[in-house]
Amino acid sequence: MSSPSLHQLVEQAQTLISLIATHPDYRQLLDLGYTPDLNIADAQTALAYLQWELERNPEPSN
Structure with missing residues (x-):
């Protein structure tokens, strides 16, 4: 069973x-x-910053 991606968790x-x-x-x-x-x-802003960072630095494929 694989874990959801960080991008999915942020969404x-x-x-x-x-x-x-x-x-x-x-x-x-x-x-x-x-x-x-x-x-x-504040929570929404923190998640938006995390999402922007994920978009700039895509997760490596497993």
Whole structure:
């Protein structure tokens, strides 16, 4: 059984973070004053940087 590629994992993480950002329970936490030091946008930015790096330096074939 092979592991998913890092590119696939980054795409999955981006999808999950988008779902979290729009989830009613998460929105409710924000409305109640939840203010994390790092937020959803920070996570999305980190994944975007990782994706850009992967595009610049493609993974070697296994």
